[in-house]
Amino acid sequence: MYFLLVYMYIKNHVYMFPDLLGCHGKCRRYLFCCFQDRAGQFFSSGHTNNWAVLVCTSRFWFNYRHVANTLSVYRSVKRLGIPDSHIVLMLADDMACNHRNPKPATVFSHKNMELNVYGDDVEVDYRGYEVTVENFLRILTGRLPPSTPRSKRLLSDDRSNILIYLTGHGGNGFLKFQDSEEISNVELADAFEQMWQKRRYNELLFIIDTCQGASMYERFYSPNLMALASSQVGEDSLSHQPDLAIGVHLMDRYTFYLLEFLEDIHPASKTNMNDLFKVCPKSQCVSTPGHRTDLFLRDPGSVLITDFFGSVRKVELTMETINLTDPIDAESGELQKEMHTYADQLPVSEIIHQKPKQKDWHPPDGFILGLWTLILLVFFQTYGVKHLKHIF
Amino acid sequence: MGLLSDPNRRRALISLLTRLNTPICIVCYMAGVAWFMGLAFEPFTLRTYMSENAMGSTMVEERFPAGERALATGREFSAHKKRTGGMPVEWLMKTMQAKGLEVFTQRFSRTLPFPDENKERYMVRGTNVYGILRAPRAPRTEALVLSAPCSPGDNNNQAVGLLLGLAEYFRNQIYWAKDIIFLVNEHDLIGMQAWLEGYHHTNTTGMDWSPLQGRGGSIQAALSLELSSDIITSLDLVLEGLNGQLPNLDLANLFYAFCQKIGVLCTIQGKLQRNDWDSVSGYSHAVQTMMLMVMKQASGRPWGDHGLFLRYHIEAATIKGVNSFRQYKTDATTIGRLLEGMYRKLNNLLERLHQSYFFYLMPSLSHFVSIGYYMPAFGLLAVILLLRALDLWVQLSTPPQRTEDGSSPGVLSLLTPLVISHLTGVALYMLPIRFQEMAVEHFPVSETEAVVLTAIAVYTLLSPGTEQGWRVLKLVAVLYLAVLLGCTALINFSLGFILALTLVPVAAFVTPHVPKVLSAFILVILSPACTLLFSVFFFQELQEMPISFQDGWLLFLSVISQGILDHSLYGSLVYPLITLLVYPCWLLFWNILFWN
Numbered sequence: 001m002y003f004l005l006v007y008m009y010i011k012n013h014v015y016m017f018p019d020l021l022g023c024h025g026k027c028r029r030y031l032f033c034c035f036q037d038r039a040g041q042f043f044s045s046g047h048t049n050n051w052a053v054l055v056c057t058s059r060f061w062f063n064y065r066h067v068a069n070t071l072s073v074y075r076s077v078k079r080l081g082i083p084d085s086h087i088v089l090m091l092a093d094d095m096a097c098n099h100r101n102p103k104p105a106t107v108f109s110h111k112n113m114e115l116n117v118y119g120d121d122v123e124v125d126y127r128g129y130e131v132t133v134e135n136f137l138r139i140l141t142g143r144l145p146p147s148t149p150r151s152k153r154l155l156s157d158d159r160s161n162i163l164i165y166l167t168g169h170g171g172n173g174f175l176k177f178q179d180s181e182e183i184s185n186v187e188l189a190d191a192f193e194q195m196w197q198k199r200r201y202n203e204l205l206f207i208i209d210t211c212q213g214a215s216m217y218e219r220f221y222s223p224n225l226m227a228l229a230s231s232q233v234g235e236d237s238l239s240h241q242p243d244l245a246i247g248v249h250l251m252d253r254y255t256f257y258l259l260e261f262l263e264d265i266h267p268a269s270k271t272n273m274n275d276l277f278k279v280c281p282k283s284q285c286v287s288t289p290g291h292r293t294d295l296f297l298r299d300p301g302s303v304l305i306t307d308f309f310g311s312v313r314k315v316e317l318t319m320e321t322i323n324l325t326d327p328i329d330a331e332s333g334e335l336q337k338e339m340h341t342y343a344d345q346l347p348v349s350e351i352i353h354q355k356p357k358q359k360d361w362h363p364p365d366g367f368i369l370g371l372w373t374l375i376l377l378v379f380f381q382t383y384g385v386k387h388l389k390h391i392f
Numbered sequence: 393m394g395l396l397s398d399p400n401r402r403r404a405l406i407s408l409l410t411r412l413n414t415p416i417c418i419v420c421y422m423a424g425v426a427w428f429m430g431l432a433f434e435p436f437t438l439r440t441y442m443s444e445n446a447m448g449s450t451m452v453e454e455r456f457p458a459g460e461r462a463l464a465t466g467r468e469f470s471a472h473k474k475r476t477g478g479m480p481v482e483w484l485m486k487t488m489q490a491k492g493l494e495v496f497t498q499r500f501s502r503t504l505p506f507p508d509e510n511k512e513r514y515m516v517r518g519t520n521v522y523g524i525l526r527a528p529r530a531p532r533t534e535a536l537v538l539s540a541p542c543s544p545g546d547n548n549n550q551a552v553g554l555l556l557g558l559a560e561y562f563r564n565q566i567y568w569a570k571d572i573i574f575l576v577n578e579h580d581l582i583g584m585q586a587w588l589e590g591y592h593h594t595n596t597t598g599m600d601w602s603p604l605q606g607r608g609g610s611i612q613a614a615l616s617l618e619l620s621s622d623i624i625t626s627l628d629l630v631l632e633g634l635n636g637q638l639p640n641l642d643l644a645n646l647f648y649a650f651c652q653k654i655g656v657l658c659t660i661q662g663k664l665q666r667n668d669w670d671s672v673s674g675y676s677h678a679v680q681t682m683m684l685m686v687m688k689q690a691s692g693r694p695w696g697d698h699g700l701f702l703r704y705h706i707e708a709a710t711i712k713g714v715n716s717f718r719q720y721k722t723d724a725t726t727i728g729r730l731l732e733g734m735y736r737k738l739n740n741l742l743e744r745l746h747q748s749y750f751f752y753l754m755p756s757l758s759h760f761v762s763i764g765y766y767m768p769a770f771g772l773l774a775v776i777l778l779l780r781a782l783d784l785w786v787q788l789s790t791p792p793q794r795t796e797d798g799s800s801p802g803v804l805s806l807l808t809p810l811v812i813s814h815l816t817g818v819a820l821y822m823l824p825i826r827f828q829e830m831a832v833e834h835f836p837v838s839e840t841e842a843v844v845l846t847a848i849a850v851y852t853l854l855s856p857g858t859e860q861g862w863r864v865l866k867l868v869a870v871l872y873l874a875v876l877l878g879c880t881a882l883i884n885f886s887l888g889f890i891l892a893l894t895l896v897p898v899a900a901f902v903t904p905h906v907p908k909v910l911s912a913f914i915l916v917i918l919s920p921a922c923t924l925l926f927s928v929f930f931f932q933e934l935q936e937m938p939i940s941f942q943d944g945w946l947l948f949l950s951v952i953s954q955g956i957l958d959h960s961l962y963g964s965l966v967y968p969l970i971t972l973l974v975y976p977c978w979l980l981f982w983n984i985l986f987w988n
Contacts, residue, residue: 061740062446099530099569100740244453247567247736 047161047202050311051154052077052087055136057168057177059093059128064107064248065239067095069167069209069255071117072109076262077163080310088139088154090126092168092178102246109251109259111243125152133183140164140191142200146351155345158199163207163308167255170210172233173218189219196222199343203296205308209254211236214290226296226303228276230254231287238286253285267310273300406786413783417776417900424772428889431766432678434669437759440645443747447646450653452736458557459725463622466553470546479542479578484521487556492563493523493574500586500601505825505960510950518578520587524608525562525572532571535608536738537708538731539575539584540617541697550713550724551619552576558728562735569739571608577697584697585962592704596963613643613738613745614708615731616697623721624713626657626664627730629757631709633699635965636689636884639707640745641752641760647709648757650733656722658757661685662714662935665756678755680934685753687931690886691951692966693958700962707745751885763885770881773892777874780900784867805861806868813979814972821971824956862904862987869980870899876973887966890927891974894918898978904987911985920974924948 054077056070074089096107096118107118126135138144139154156162168175174182195201206227208216213229220227230237230252239249240256251259257280265271277291277300293300395401430436442449465487472480481497488495498520507514526532538558540551559574577583586601591611629647631638644660651658659665661684668674688695696710713727751763873895881888898918902911916922928948932939939947958964 060446060742062448099527100567102565102567104529104566242449242451244451247452247740248448249451 046159047307048159049156050082050086050161050163050308051156052082052163052165052309053090053139053154054087054163054165055090055131055167056092057131057166057175059178061095061098061100062248063093063168064095064246065251066167067091067093068107068109068117068251070165071107071122072115072251072255072259073165073207073262074122075117075119076259076265077309080262080265080306081267082309082311084121084123085151086311087123088125088152089123090131090136091124091128092131093128100247108243108246109256111241111250123151129178131178133177133181133187136177136183137187137191140200141194142198142345150346153346154200156200157343157345159202160200161308162201162204164204165207165209166216167209167252170208170212170216172212173215175208175210175216185216185219188216189221192220192225193222196224203298203303203307207258209237209252209258213237217292220292220295223295224297225292226273226300227292229290230280230285232290235287254280254287254289257284262305262309265305265309267306269304269306271305273303273305276305409779410783410786413779417779420772420776420779421897424769425893427772428766428769429679431753431761431769432682432755433675434678434755434759436765437755437761440641440648440758440760442642442645442649444642444741444745445747446740446742447642447737448740450649450733450737452733454654454729454733454736456558456561456725456728456732458561459554459723459728462554462557462728463550463724464553465556466549466551469552469556470549473542473549479519479521479576481519481521484576488521488523488559488574491523491556491560493525493559494606495521495523496604496606497521498587498590498602498604500583500599502582502586502599502961504957506953506957508953508957510954513579516579516582518583520575520577520583522573522575522587522606523559524606525559525568525574527568527571528566530569533609534570535573535611536570536735537573537575537611537614537701537706538617538735539577539614539697540619541580541583542576542578543580547620548618549620550622551617554619554724554728554731555617557724558731561728561732567736567739570612572735573608573611580697581694581700582961584700588700588704597961599961611701611704611706612741614698614701614706615734616708616710617731618696618710619713619727621713621715623723624715624727625718625721626659626714626716627651627722627727628659628662628712628714629709630696630698630712631660631754632685632688632693632695633702633708634694634962635692635703636886637699637702638689638750638752639698639702639709640750641748642745643707643709644754644757644760645748646734646737647711650730650737651757653733654726654730656726656730657718657720659714660754660757661688663756665758678759682753682755682761684931684934686886686889687927687934688886689884690890690927690966691955692884692887692964693954694962703963705744753885766885767881770877770885770889770892773889773896774874774878774881776896776900777870777877781867781870781874784863784870788863788867806864809865809980809983810868810976813976813983816979817972817976820975821968825960862984865980865987866903866984869977869984872980873899873977876977880969887969890923891920894920894923895974895978898981902981902985904984906985908985912982915978915982915985919978920970924951 052074054070054074056066058066070089070091074087077087078084095101096105105118106116109115109117139152142154144153154162166175168177170176173185176182192204195204201224203224204226206217206220206225208228209230210216212231212233212235214232217225217227217229231254238253240251240253242249261276261279273293277289280289282288296303395405469480469483472483485495485497499518500520501515501517503515504513524535538555540555541548542552555574555576559572562568562572575587577587582599585597586599587604589595589597589599590601590604591607629644631644633639648658657664661681663677663681663684666674666677669678694700696712698708698710701708711731749760749762753761753766755761877888877892877895880891895918898915902915925944925948928951929939929944932944932947955964955967959967
């Protein structure tokens, strides 16, 4: 069973091993026994790339802490290896350049200005009024207009592990976007189901830091979802510390302790999810953080933090050489025909060569019919039916 | 059948109403007065709290260092003021420019309708000086105002000094999102009115002013500072503005929150808060504070320079520094820090203050009573009028037992008293000022007095009418009074309530059949003019400065003349309301009393 899995993996992803195509029996046996002891480690997670969608949903100067929350998770995620091209950062307001910021171009997460999470190389993909419920759902489901640039898309595939982090003001079953609209937990669960059906993720970690955050993951029903929230239903998530020079609260408690926890993680850490569940107990957070793992197929203890927060590519250095005796020829490449192609997320060729849609002919609809009936009725009423013979 | 459409039930209800009318009216009156007195009882009030999320709590770090330098600037200002004998315009302009503000001036002039004895002025001419601190990075769409009056003599020098010190400190900060306008106005309220009219391009009072050269965007909030000594012991907050309008309660909450944070003693109506609400003296203290606020609001005068801002929907308050004999003294640096903290919080505002109450009464600085709680007191008094009207209506619709002259009351007999009383009101409104122009050697107030007395004397000659006629007139008068008092209470609750307290019993009991001399006496005691006289004495009592009858009478006359001046200078509506509407209504009741 185990070897079958490995064999199926190699068969499906044989394009990753082009130099093995020429190997016949002997080489394949060699392949299996080399990977045997490392396979458990290498193939246990099943993902090949990492994405992160980090959303701050509230604007105005007194919601400084939500932007600081999102930027501190962004900083950790970038430090652990996920590149900007794989991060979709949505910030609803610009705190660093707000007129009221006494230290322009900075966003601090620790008081006395110890840590500037804005940094020099932050790339915000959705800013200001672009952070809406519609845009957020379109990113998740991939239904974006063809003109959307790559940096604003979530180009994940069925081997992507996605981290989704939401912060802002919320309530029982909803999260408020920008003081004007809300996303409900049902909408979010349906969006994740769409993602699952379109095979847009391998595993998804959902973290939410709002009041009554646990209500947002109650309705999930798609497989391979793990969720964490900063407070249970009926509890408020509290902010951590104010900075008197800036005059606002800098961070929320849960994300503050999450940031402290993540600062200890480095790309080779073996810390697993059970440690993440212990972040910010009630004594520090005042609210009770919650988590949900029943939809997740693997045991949380075997899931590494870096599976979601980092972008770890295992590289194996080998000093051994393999002699390729036979050249590759086209006839012996039956395996080539079974190659699978990468599903094109951005069908550029179709967009360029699109023909205009032909409009079908529709019979006149009710309004036109009604209008003509009215005209006829009026005509016959005024002039009487006996004039009918003059027309027909 | 329904309660009102069933004739039997209706008759029963009506007979109940007519039988028990007087007892119900008396019970309602007592209940109304008791409710009003109960408003000051602490368990019935609410603690104040900040409603505006953007202002948040008081977590800012105040770092204003230069209190002593501000006082030195104040002394310089005082010296220059003495030298020029008025406002030292050049010195102020030079100082403000040195601190980095954009400085502008405005000239204004106004001739009062008659000489003002309290402030000893008749032809007023002055200059306002103001400097604008532009926000370093923000667009110039919103502004905050800090103002200090330039008063004659030794008053308010420290206020101007502190204003200039704060201007210098604020200029060095980069976190301002709104422009800050530092205004020094001459001739207190007249100068402030000229500046506001020039800023908003309105001209409602006929003043003559030069247009403003520099502007700062729409004003979100304003504070006016009155500080006359180097060391103070407490800060007093003044909220009452023109026509009894109050600023948003959040401004008072902000002030109180900062007072608690910095540890300065803060008062309202000059009275310090007490903790023993369950004792008699504690309760009476709260009642006194609340009654002072009611009196001040009912007078319709602006009690600080901030009072004129409220008309333009700008939340404003005056902060007065008080130096009394207490142990704990506060210096100018601390006051500067308090103002700095308040302005930093106001800076965080995104829209005008609107989350908290606009109509409230404050028995102390940390407790308030909102309109939903105090309006039933007035409602109970208005119900008396409506009950009386229903009673009269019932009496009018039942045909009389014996007819006297068979004629129904003509419209003319009804209209005549109405027209005559309103004409008298108009005369009372217009004559004092007109006669002043003719007879300059008399005091203006004696003219008013003469007009009032002659009007009353003349009015005892009346036209004849039928038995039913007085009922119709009384019905009309009672409904008219109810509508008038209701509208007044909505805008200025205190004025409406005080008028209701005295006029509602008048309206309820007066008929041609009560003993004439006694009722005439009571009617005069409860007339608006006498109510004003008693209020003056009561106000002095509340402020713990009781005065003798002679001084009281002079004060009463000066209050009337100030009321007329307020109306012509700032557009206060109390004087026209009393003369054109309340006084004719009272005259109608006088007419009913002497119906023959």
